[in-house]
Amino acid sequence: MTYRVAMDIGGTFTDVVTYDGASRRLRAGKVLTTPDDLARGVFDALERLELPYADVGFFVHGTTQGLNALLERRGAKVLILTTQGIGDVYRIARGNRDRLFDLHYRKPEPLVGRHAIAEVAGRFNATGEELEPLDEDAVRFAAKRVREEGFDAVAVCFLFSYLDGDHERRAARILRDELGEDVLVVLSHEVAPEWREYERTSTTVMEAYTGPSVHRYLDEIEARFTAKGLHVPVHVMQSSGGLVNADFARRHPLQTLLSGPVGGTMGGVAASALLDRPNVICIDMGGTSFDVSLVMDHAPDVSPDGSCEGFPLLMPLVNLHTVGAGGGSLAYAEGTGLRVGPESAGAVPGPACYGRGGTRATVTDANCVLGRVDPDSFAGGGMRLDLDAAHTAVAALAGEFGMDPVELASGICDVGNAKMAQAIRTLTVEHGRAPSEFALLAFGGAGPMHAAFIAKEIGVTEVVVPRFPGAFSAWGMLNADVRRDFTMQFFATGTDIDTAALSAALDGLHAQAVEALTEQGIGEDERSVSHGIDMRYESQDYTLTVPILDGDDVEGPGFVSVLEERFAEAHQRRYGHATPGAPVQFVTIRTTGTGSVARTTTAAAEAGTGEEIVRDVVFDGRPLPTTIVERSALPVGARLAGPAIVAEETSTTVVPPGAELTVDENGFLVIALAPSEVEELA
Secondary structure, three states: OOEEEEEEEOOOEEEEEEEEOOOOEEEEEEEEOOOOOHHHHHHHHHHHOOOOHHHEEEEEEEOOHHHHHHHOOOOOOEEEEEEOOOOOHHHHOOOOOOOOOOOOOOOOOOOOOHHHEEEEOOEEOOOOOEEEOOOHHHHHHHHHHHHHHOOOEEEEEOOOOOOOOHHHHHHHHHHHHHHOOOOEEEEHHHHOOOOOHHHHHHHHHHHHHHHHHHHHHHHHHHHHHHHHOOOOOEEEEOOOOOEEEHHHHHHOHHHHOOOOOHHHHHHHHHHHHHHOOOOEEEEEEOOOOEEEEEEEOOEEOEEOOEEEOOEEEOOOEEOOEEEOOOOOEEEEEEOOEEEEEEEEOOOOOOOHHHOOOOOOOEHHHHHHHOOOOOOOOHHHHOOOOOHHHHHHHHHHHHHHHOOOHHHHHHHHHHHHHHHHHHHHHHHHHHOOOOHHHOEEEEEOOOHHHHHHHHHHHHOOOEEEEOOOHHHHHHHHHHOOOEEEEEEEEEEEEOOOOOHHHHHHHHHHHHHHHHHHHHHOOOOHHHEEEEEEEEEEEOOOOOOEEEEEOOOOOOOOOOHHHHHHHHHHHHHHHHHOOOOOOOOEEEEEEEEEEEEOOOOOOOOOOOOOOOOOEEEEEEEOOEEEEEEEEEHHHOOOOOEEEOOEEEEOOOOEEEEOOOOEEEEOOOOOEEEEOOHHHHHHHO
16 A cells, blocks of 8 residues: 545645655646535546555545535534523624725624524533533423424533533533434534633534534545545544544534645645745635745744634634635626636636636636647646637627737736735735745646746745645645644733643643544654643733743743743734733643654656747737746756746646746746846836
8 A cells, every 4th residue: 555645625626646655756636626526526536547546545635525515605504502691692793893994894694593592501600610500401402492493413602611511511411312413513612612702602603514514525435435445544634734534523523624725835834844945925826716825934824713704713723815816717897997806717617718618708718818828738638728718708808998808818817916916915914024035835726827927016036836736735735744732721910820730731731632643543753742822911802822842841930931021022023012021911721732644755756858849928918939848848957047838737837037947956946036027016
């Protein structure tokens, strides 16, 4: 069993990467995603590479099953079971507005209506002391309602359960005794053992809403694996950038919500080590969306919380910023201007050039008109593009503006590039970092085609295109580690913190992490555990996570001062100011257990043969003679001056005039942009 397989199921394409441990060779493939049956797309991709199932020893994938259920509002029918008197917490939510100047702003419609919220007596106070016993008869009555009204899942969210989950556990036993295994029961103290009642309730509801869909999908995948003779554990990418097995994903389905996009970030972490570039901007441009994430100091940018579709989530997430700008993004007239995205042509009918009935102009159609796409080698030659259909679609939109089709095609790409550049600035500014401090790592089917132009927009002088860029997220999954995260509330001020209690809490979380990694099959030599603690100044509402290092003497006399210094430094980096000596508070302990897995140790592919051809491609509105070459024909050390286009099975890289491409020792394409051009366009 020599093959390790990773798969990224996107909105338009399903990408697969295989690594043969015997020959140390990588292969990549791409097939259209099958939205009606994602599991079928998995086997379409495997069959595309003619992989012998009996030789597969490891399988990991990123799935959009839970995310699709949320985006399309086709998740489970959920009942919220909560403490008497706080049934409106979920509906009231927060009073803040995400978009202050948007006159049309509306809060997202909650996933659960007020009629589906049941209250039961029983209460703990803010210190974890029981004030009133749980009304078990009320829980049984709620179970009766679940059965009679056909609810698929129950989200149990009791007040202060993060301090003591006894009432939630007792409610779960009653519900499962009454309802069996057909109804999913989700407990808030297991999903998000943290303060903030609304955010914890929202996270629990999200898991209950998406969980049944993820369960069915994983059951179907494993059943088909067995039927096909694939006797290998199924692993899933988490939103935090770590791997877990399918059993864990069933118990914690929400952890897979953003599992597809974060594979690219973890690939960025691996690439940053290979390139010896600690800071990398990862851009993943596919058929439907454009995802941006950061690697800083060789580590992914992971946030302890986040949101999706306007709903807060209390769980670790790779900090991704997504905009609707992909190869399939539709271009259209709005008022007197041109808009690109967020609406997409998707996989069906797709861009007009796909020849599947699409008639509206997309970014891919614009690139066809500009001559930047080879119609015969698109998607590895598995699909021949219809250039006439692309020209017709772009010309129809150009007629609305009274423009030449080629001029409008350039405008479509420029508008899309500007939108994507702004998405990058949004993320780097949040960290107080300038984009020029980073290299730009471009992947996704369309990323390398636009990367150099985006880099010019934001002031970056180096673009890196990895091997198999169209399937790079899948490659990143092969290089990700197993990861488990744990949290514990620990409220204290700097003046009265009990360091002995903190030390005991850290020891307990360390033991939990070790046990969890052992369950995932990680041995002692392959695991590590790290800790951090959320801190804030007194009267602040939000926190920053400060690391607790292995060598720290937690119970020593100077430990609190060390943490205060680290917090001041973190506050200065994030917000541009700090107040050393001001009173601080400790809020939440965070522990991460990491298990190392085998890496894809490959040499750069040997260069094959291939002819360079020269044809006209449009840059800055003018057709210029452009070198067209297959990537497989470029050996390590090869140099290529722009304008040039490098074609390969999973993507196309565009090198604009004035730039130079070099193939490094890893087989990556490194594009150096002229600083004068970057400064002029930044």
